[in-house]
Amino acid sequence: MLELRNITKRFGAVLANDHVNIKVKSGTIHAIVGENGAGKSTAMRIAYGFYTADEGEIIVDGQPRRIETPHDAIALGIGMVHQHFMLIEPMTVTENIVLGAEPGGAVALDLTKAAERIRKLSEEFRLAIDPHATIEHLSVGQQQRVELLKALYREAQLLILDEPTAVLAPQEVEELFAILRRMRAQGKTVVIITHKLDEVLAISDEVTVMRDGRVVGELQTSATNAAELARMMVGRDVLLRIEKPQAKPDSTVLSVEHLTVTARDGTQRLKGVSFQVRAAEIVGIAGVEGNGQTELIEALAGLIPHAQMSGRMEYLGRDIAPLDARSRRELGIAHIPEDRHRRGLLLDFDLKENSVLGVHYRPPVAVSLGSVLLDDGAIRKRTERIIEDFDVRPANPDLPARSLSGGNQQKLIIGREFVLQPKLLLVAQPTRGVDIGAIEFIHRKLVRLRDEGCAVLLVSAELEEVTALADRLLIIHDGEIVGEVDPTIATLEEIGLLMTGGKEQ
Numbered sequence: 001m002l003e004l005r006n007i008t009k010r011f012g013a014v015l016a017n018d019h020v021n022i023k024v025k026s027g028t029i030h031a032i033v034g035e036n037g038a039g040k041s042t043a044m045r046i047a048y049g050f051y052t053a054d055e056g057e058i059i060v061d062g063q064p065r066r067i068e069t070p071h072d073a074i075a076l077g078i079g080m081v082h083q084h085f086m087l088i089e090p091m092t093v094t095e096n097i098v099l100g101a102e103p104g105g106a107v108a109l110d111l112t113k114a115a116e117r118i119r120k121l122s123e124e125f126r127l128a129i130d131p132h133a134t135i136e137h138l139s140v141g142q143q144q145r146v147e148l149l150k151a152l153y154r155e156a157q158l159l160i161l162d163e164p165t166a167v168l169a170p171q172e173v174e175e176l177f178a179i180l181r182r183m184r185a186q187g188k189t190v191v192i193i194t195h196k197l198d199e200v201l202a203i204s205d206e207v208t209v210m211r212d213g214r215v216v217g218e219l220q221t222s223a224t225n226a227a228e229l230a231r232m233m234v235g236r237d238v239l240l241r242i243e244k245p246q247a248k249p250d251s252t253v254l255s256v257e258h259l260t261v262t263a264r265d266g267t268q269r270l271k272g273v274s275f276q277v278r279a280a281e282i283v284g285i286a287g288v289e290g291n292g293q294t295e296l297i298e299a300l301a302g303l304i305p306h307a308q309m310s311g312r313m314e315y316l317g318r319d320i321a322p323l324d325a326r327s328r329r330e331l332g333i334a335h336i337p338e339d340r341h342r343r344g345l346l347l348d349f350d351l352k353e354n355s356v357l358g359v360h361y362r363p364p365v366a367v368s369l370g371s372v373l374l375d376d377g378a379i380r381k382r383t384e385r386i387i388e389d390f391d392v393r394p395a396n397p398d399l400p401a402r403s404l405s406g407g408n409q410q411k412l413i414i415g416r417e418f419v420l421q422p423k424l425l426l427v428a429q430p431t432r433g434v435d436i437g438a439i440e441f442i443h444r445k446l447v448r449l450r451d452e453g454c455a456v457l458l459v460s461a462e463l464e465e466v467t468a469l470a471d472r473l474l475i476i477h478d479g480e481i482v483g484e485v486d487p488t489i490a491t492l493e494e495i496g497l498l499m500t501g502g503k504e505q
């Protein structure tokens, strides 16, 4: 169905793809794996016409093709769901899907007909998307299904998915895989980029392994295993499990009592949540996405208007509810947000600027408190330290954040928050889109931060991640904490049951 032949692509000094050869057989599900920055997205963006290769050929259905724009790719039956969605927030599902898709042009659009087709497609693939919903009101998972619908609407025969599961809860992953298998059964071809080796093993027929811009392996999935794939990707053996010493929790750092959050539309997102986090412990929150964990973290970080909340939030014995986000950061509360593009970075700003977000107005970054004069030397030093400590690649402080691969953007954010030496770290989805080598690394850093006395509140949709990292695990469902379990004892089934609304016995 698709062949990339000797594809080479440079971005300035970076060789993102170096004579890449990838063959995707028709009617298969083909996985591409590799470390952050290995060149996976670049290769697939070239196949989709989003970038053009410097050298090499693209063969579609046996024919050499020029694919210079996504329009060319779409015309050849190639669809792509990007790592970061490309939807226009104030517009509806139907408007987004139809945009640029209709040969008749904007004037000839029949939105009612389009909406009807979208509704049918949504039903056929069980995507549960209302064609009339506005994008900004949809969850991340729903937005992804809109991207899927967009490709299906354009009758894609080959669907490229760039880290589709990074944003999904475990059940949603199962649903997505069911959709992909249905597509394969209909003769469609799927390329899936993922960092999760168990997913590769579960869903793919064949797998291509990339490292440093090159293809280093082509395997039949049935003839490989996670350890072999990991070794090929990283070039060394990788610890696939977290090893951590027993926590020695100290005094209470964060105390939350009867916290409620009411959304603008009047729905209660948090319904009287109470818990505590002590110094030197990691408290995990497990839950299906959309059950209040985002609101919980944002309420604590100071990102939700005071008027939408009630209850108490005490940090080191002090009521922080009236404080804004900046004041909370000054007190030692750091925040690693779940949505790195919306909350974590300014994509068009360079790494230096992104490294000092939130501390840009005070020394050592500003020459004096509130000054607009910044100390370039200090900023560069801080950035270089983050880059080095967190292995951000490429290690160039002057690059715009946009040009970093997804996993490297995440490492930059984590590094920025860690250098604050927080007393309380609010962290959501810390390893989303991060490769297995870097996951191991980030997990170690989180445990070390804990052992240095930081209180850590961790939200993750990765059940294995929260159970492995957390010293205590709270389960959230429908805005309420429905149970607390000892993660060393509780089984994934027990936790899963609580997450989906079964009450603790």
Ligand SMILES: Nc1ncnc2c1ncn2[C@@H]1O[C@H](COP(=O)(O)OP(=O)(O)OP(=O)(O)O)[C@@H](O)[C@H]1O
Binding pocket: 011, 014, 015, 016, 034, 035, 036, 037, 038, 039, 040, 041, 042, 043, 083, 393, 394, 402, 403, 404, 405, 406, 407, 408, 433, 435
């Ligand atoms: N638009 C761009 N401008 C400059 N450099 C880029 C651009 N896009 C990618 N790169 C660089 O090319 C290399 C490959 O990036 P790519 O996004 O393809 O990696 P990836 O394998 O998809 O990584 P990840 O798993 O983190 O998503 C990286 O070094 C990245 O920084």
Ligand SMILES: [Mg+2]
Binding pocket: 040, 041, 042, 083, 162, 405, 406
């Ligand atoms: Mg990528």
